[in-house]
Amino acid sequence: AxxxxxxxxxxxxxxxxxxxxxxxxxxxxxxxxxxxxxxxxxxxxxxxxxxxxxxxxxxxxxxxxxxxxxxxxxxxxxxxxxxxxxxxxxxxxxxxxxxxANFKREHEKKVCCLGLISLLALPADLLPGEALGRVFRATLDLLVAYKDQVAEAAKEEEAEAEDDDDMDGFQTDDEDEDGNVDDKEMGILAEDGDEADTLTLRKLAEQAKSFRPADDDDDDSDDDYSDDEELQSPIDDVDPFIFFVDTMKVIQSADPLRFESLSQTLEFNYQALANGVAQHAEQRRVEIEKEKLEKASAATVS
The missing domain is CATH 1.20.930 (Transcription Elongation Factor S-II; Chain A)
Structure with a gap:
């Protein structure tokens, strides 16, 4: 370097x-x-x-x-x-x-989840019981955070889609039945609004340059590196929840005593998180299978 x-x-x-x-x-x-x-x-x-x-x-x-x-x-x-x-x-x-404060984007959380889950799969001689417990808890916390973020993003997309639908059917009082705005009125609005709009845009531009959320108490800005969510990668097809559950099944099968020891040392809240993640993984299996069938059906029709 x-x-x-x-x-x-x-x-x-x-x-x-x-x-x-x-x-x-x-x-x-x-x-x-x-x-x-x-x-x-x-x-x-x-x-x-x-x-x-x-x-x-x-x-x-x-x-x-x-x-x-x-x-x-x-x-x-x-x-x-x-x-x-x-x-x-x-x-x-x-x-x-x-x-x-960190790993705020979906991509970042998912990458960390996959890395942590891969650690869990290591045998006991490489990942002792205490380390296993710590990695397991960190994995659960991150999986839940990732799940919540994905769900929130889905809600926002749904809301935006509804807003777009509403706008498509919206017709203002200033428009006639053909969707035209009165030329005379348009001219008046343009004359009165141009100067104000220009000033407003300038103010917004200045604010955008200096904008920083009040709660952003770290000293870094990662706004320049926000393209990760747009990139395509082989991990796009890897569901971290299913990966986690399948990994734990392997541990349970390969080393039952180790799995039992981990389960017994888990606090109640982490047991609840683990159960929730397991349920979500099964839900994801169903959703993924449904998506595959829909794609196959669409391909057949086309």
Whole structure:
């Protein structure tokens, strides 16, 4: 890594490596160590919280790519404990409002979920009981946050669609039956409104430049890096809830005593969260199957 490069200049690198890990699972094992090495080196020097989170996402991607290999490399570099301590700290950090300070977007949460769940799948000799419990709790918290965010986004989309439908059927009093506005009235409005509109737009532009939410108490702005939700990736087809439940079933089958020990040490609220996630996973299975059938039906018709 170029030590002279500024933090802002580094951003494309972890995003590119993320693409490699997600698109080349099982094909770039020889690149995992060098990628992690430069990630850790830069992580130790960066001051920007957003970039720290981006590096942690990259490590989550590496865990999803190959958890055992990634963990062994982090241990070889002598940074495994330090990395996970930082990751859990960033996951738990909240603003004054109580909202999450980091990993705020759906994509970021999903990547972290997949990385954490991949850790859960490791055998007991690689992930001891205490570590398993901590990862399990962090995974549940993040899955619930991800679920709530996806549901909220769906509600907003539905509301926007309804608003669009309402606007399509809306006809103002100033329009005639053909949808035309009186030319004379239009001219008056234009003359009176142009100057005011120009001033308003200028004010809004100035406000937009300096705008920062009052509750945004961190020192980073990640507005320039908001394109992640638009990117297509192989993980788009991976449902984290189903992945979590299937992983826990594997643990239960492979090591019943370990699974039982985890279940017995869980606090009541986490038991409730686990049950809720399991129910949601089954709901997602049904929804995904329905979507597949609808797509197949549409393809047949076309």
């Amino acid at each position: 170029d030590k002279d490069m500024e933090d802002n200049d580094i951003v494309p690198a972890p995003k590119l490596i993320e693409v490699v890990f997600q698109n080349c699972r099982g094909q770039v094992d020889h690149w995992v160590e060098p990628y992690l090495r430069i990630t850790v080196e830069r992580l130790n020097r960066t001051q920007k919280t957003y970039l720290k989170c981006l590096f942690m996402q990259l490590i989550a991607d590496a865990l999803y790519y190959n958890a055992a290999l990634t963990l062994s490399i982090l241990q070889k570099l002598g940074v495994a404990s330090e990395i996970f301590h930082l990751w859990f700290f960033l996951l738990q950090q909240v603003k004054k409002s109580g909202l999450r």
